[in-house]
Amino acid sequence: xxxxxxxxxxxxxxxxxxxxxxxxxxxxxxxxxxxxxxxxxxxxxxxxxxxxxxxxxxxxxxxxxxxxxxxxxxxxxxxxxxxxxxxxxxxxxxxxxxxxxxxxxxxxxxxxxxxxxxxxxxxxxxxxxxxxxxxxxxxxxxxxxxxxxxxxxxxxxxxxxxxxxxxxxxxxxxxxxxxxxxxxxxxxxxxxxxxxxxxxxxxxxxxxxxxxxxxxxxxxxxxxxxxxxxxxxxxxxxxxxxxxxxxxxxxxxxxxxxxxxxxxxxxxxxxxxxxxxxxxxxxxxxxxxxxxxxxxxxxxxxxxxxxxxxxxxxxxxxxxxxxxxxxxxxxxxxxxxxxxxxxxxxxxxxxxxxxxxxxxxxxxxxxxxxxxxxxxxxxxxxxxxxxxxxxxxxxxxxxxxxxxxxxxxxxxxxxxxxxxxxxxxxxxxxxxxxxxxxxxxx
Numbered sequence: 001x002x003x004x005x006x007x008x009x010x011x012x013x014x015x016x017x018x019x020x021x022x023x024x025x026x027x028x029x030x031x032x033x034x035x036x037x038x039x040x041x042x043x044x045x046x047x048x049x050x051x052x053x054x055x056x057x058x059x060x061x062x063x064x065x066x067x068x069x070x071x072x073x074x075x076x077x078x079x080x081x082x083x084x085x086x087x088x089x090x091x092x093x094x095x096x097x098x099x100x101x102x103x104x105x106x107x108x109x110x111x112x113x114x115x116x117x118x119x120x121x122x123x124x125x126x127x128x129x130x131x132x133x134x135x136x137x138x139x140x141x142x143x144x145x146x147x148x149x150x151x152x153x154x155x156x157x158x159x160x161x162x163x164x165x166x167x168x169x170x171x172x173x174x175x176x177x178x179x180x181x182x183x184x185x186x187x188x189x190x191x192x193x194x195x196x197x198x199x200x201x202x203x204x205x206x207x208x209x210x211x212x213x214x215x216x217x218x219x220x221x222x223x224x225x226x227x228x229x230x231x232x233x234x235x236x237x238x239x240x241x242x243x244x245x246x247x248x249x250x251x252x253x254x255x256x257x258x259x260x261x262x263x264x265x266x267x268x269x270x271x272x273x274x275x276x277x278x279x280x281x282x283x284x285x286x287x288x289x290x291x292x293x294x295x296x297x298x299x300x301x302x303x304x305x306x307x308x309x310x311x312x313x314x315x316x317x318x319x320x321x322x323x324x325x326x327x328x329x330x331x332x333x334x335x336x337x338x339x340x341x342x343x344x345x346x347x348x349x350x351x352x353x354x355x356x357x358x359x360x361x362x363x364x365x366x367x368x369x370x371x372x373x374x375x376x377x378x379x380x381x382x383x384x385x386x387x388x389x390x391x392x393x394x395x396x397x398x399x400x401x402x403x404x405x406x407x408x409x410x411x412x413x414x415x416x417x418x419x420x421x422x423x424x425x426x427x428x429x430x431x432x433x434x435x436x437x438x439x440x441x442x
Contacts, residue, residue: 021178021179021184021185021186021187021212021248022184022248023184023185023186023212023248024186024212024213024247024248024250025247025248025311025313026247026308026309026310026311026313027213027250027279027280027281027282027308027309028075028154028186028212028213028250028281028282028283029071029072029073029074029075029281029282029283029305029309030063030073030074030075030076030077030116030117030119030282030283030284031059031063031068031073031075031076031077031283031284031285031286031288032075032077032079032119032255032283032284032285033051033055033056033059033077033078033079033285034079034080034219034255034285035219035220035221035222035254035255035257035260035285035286036222036257036260036285036286036287037049037050037051037055037285038081039051039080039081039130040081041081041096041099043098043099049287050099051078051079051081051082051099052099052100053095053099053100053101053102053106053107056076056078056107056111057107057110058288058289059076059288059289060076060110060111060114060116061114062288062289063076063114063116063288064114064115064116066288066296067300068288068300069114069115069116071300071302071305072282072305072309073282073284073299074115074116074117075116075117075118075119075153075154075283076111076116076117076118076119077118077119077120077121077154077156077283078118078119078120078121079121079156080121080123080128080129080130080132080158081128081130081132082095082096082099082100082104082120082121082132083095083096083128083132083133084096084097084132084133085132085133086133087133091139091142092142092143092146093122093133093135093143093146103150104118104120104150104152105149105150105151108150108151108152108153109151112151117153117154118151118152118153118154119152119153119154119155119156119186120147120150120152120154120155120156121155121156121158122134122135122143122147122155122156122157122158123135123157123158123159123160123161123162124157124158124159124162124166124167124170124171124174125158125159125160125161125162125166126161126162127160127161128158128160128161129158129160129161134160134161134162135157135170135174136166137166137169137170137173140170140173140174140177141177141180143177144174144177144178144180144181144185145177145181147178147181147185148178148181148182148183148185151183152183152185153184153185153186154185154186154187154188155174155178155185155186155187155188156188156190157171157174157187157188157189157190158190159190159191159193159194162194164195167191167194167195171189171191171210171211172206172210174187175187175210175211176210186212186213187210187211187212187213188211188212188213188214188215188252189207189210189211189213189214189215190214190215191207191211191214192204192207192214192215192216193214193215193216193217193218197216197217197233197237198237198240199240202216204240204241204244207244207249208244208246208249211249212248212249212250213249213250213251213252213281214250214251214252215252215254216233216234216241216251216252216253217230217233217234217253217254218230218233218254219254220253220254220255220257221257221262222257222260222261222262222263223262223263224262224263224264224267224394226257226262227257227263227267227270227271227274228345230253230254231253231274234251234253234278235317235318235329238317238318241315242315242316242317245278245279245313245314245315246313246314246315247311247313250279250280250281251278251279251280251315252280252281253275253278253280255283255284255285256271256272256275256282256283256284256285256286256299257271257285257286258271258272258284258286258295258298258299259284259286259287259288259291259292259295259296259299260285260286260287264394265294265298266392266393266394266395266396267394267395268294268295268298269298269373269395269396269398270343270394270395270396272298272299272301272304273304273329273341273343273372273373273396273398274329274341274343274396275308276304276305276307276308276331276339276398277307277315277316277329277330277331277339277341278315278316279308279310279313279314279315279316279331280308282299282305282308284299298373301372301373303370303372303400304372304373304398306400307331307333307339307372307400310331310333310334311334312332312333312334314331314332314333315331316329316330316331316332316339317329317330317331319360319361320360322353324346324351324353325344325345325346325351326342326343326344326345326346326351326353326391327342327343327345328340328341328342328343328355328360329341329343330360330361333400335402336402336403337400337401337402337403338400338401338402339372339398339399339400339401340360340369340398340399340401341396341397341398341399342389342391342396342397342398342399343391343395343396344391344392344393344394344395344396345394346393346394347393347394348393349393350390350391350392350393351390351391351393352388352389352390353388353389353390353391354386354387354388355386355387356383356384356385356386356387357381357382357383357384357385357401358383358384362383362401363383364382364383364384365382365383365403365404365405366380366381366382366403366404366405367381367382367383367401367402367403367404368380368381368401368402368404369381369399369400369401369402370399370400370401370402371397371398371399372398372399372400373396373397373398378399379404
């Protein structure tokens with residue numbers, strides 16, 4: 001097995017500054033159209049699923065009415081294929097008049113009236129990836145002003161049909177142009193994904209100064225293989241990527257595909273857990289109108305969301321890759337807490353993994369662990385207490401771990417004050433008999 005050395009918390013935090021627009025101090029959350037609905041513009045034959053104002057209104061209704069907004073999912077993000085094939089007579093982008101007859105400003109008001117934010121897509125090139133008008137260098141100020149006038153709250157700027165020189169000029173210029181509008185607009189840059197994702201081709205210090213988040217790697221597809229490929233790339237390169245993330249500046253491994261067709265329930269929990277460990281944006285791309293109860297429970301898991309949204313904003317790391325195909329991930333959290341994920345890459349049967357906290361770099365002390373997906377608590381853990389977790393193939397066990405001495409002030413109803421603080425945990429977030437019992441407690 002490969003074990004990383006003990007890492008001080010100071011070494012985990014980024015020393016560079018973030019884009020000074022005050023936005024996205026925790027990873028953004030919401031819904032985006034691309035992975036699930038792509039560039040479906042056939043509204044005549046597929047009116048429910050085509051890229052149109054009706055689709056985005058439907059998703060806004062679901063976020064507002066089905067408990068998503070209360071959990072933090074507050075963005076509805078339009079991806080590619082929304083615009084007309086031609087700019088207007090004044091050279092401005094305009095939505096397709098058949099599919100967005102009310103216009104983007106009216107759609108933004110619809111979202112704002114429901115306490116939601118609107119995101120939109122652009123491309124720093126002659127065309128978007130789908131072939132629609134792009135934002136060339138001479139159109140950056142015009143498009144930034146147009147987005148602000150519509151009431152847009154977030155811009156994803158892609159990089160198709162642009163070259164390295166245009167990207168070097170254009171991504172910083174768009175950041176400046178957005179700030180100059182006077183409207184707070186979150187800014188997602190796809191720049192590193194077009195330059196291989198790593199230094200020296202990518203300057204993450206500069207990215208942190210101009211962008212709130214950035215796509216580093218390939219687009220996610222609706223499959224477990226895609227989730228694994230993305231996860232492997234991020235953690236194989238964690239020494240480079242992990243220090244660059246922090247409040248207002250996030251690595252983005254792409255959308256959550258939970259609730260679509262390619263993941264089992266166990267794999268869906270795995271994606272949610274790994275994205276929480278990575279401090280990744282939680283941007284769903286699915287059909288909220290037909291989502292299964294299992295998928296909703298995973299995506300609305302308050303403890304997983306609280307870990308993802310931890311205000312300290314430190315991205316987690318992979319600690320171990322065992323010969324047994326079990327991997328262990330760890331993330332430091334506020335109030336001396338932490339998160340652990342035990343992931344199985346096996347394809348045969350549940351695996352019983354034996355370890356103790358000391359082997360995972362925990363210091364001496366008394367700990368408790370809350371199981372994020374079962375709602376049960378393991379009490380009486382010392383750093384050397386041996387325990388066993390049973391992990392399903394391609395599944396996870398995820399723990400919220402905290403030193404007991406820091407949590408003696410639990411409220412009378414037995415809930416954890418930090419996790420409960422923002423996310424209105426259900427009555428299941430209480431003390432329970434542990435699912436995994438250390439031998440010393442039997």
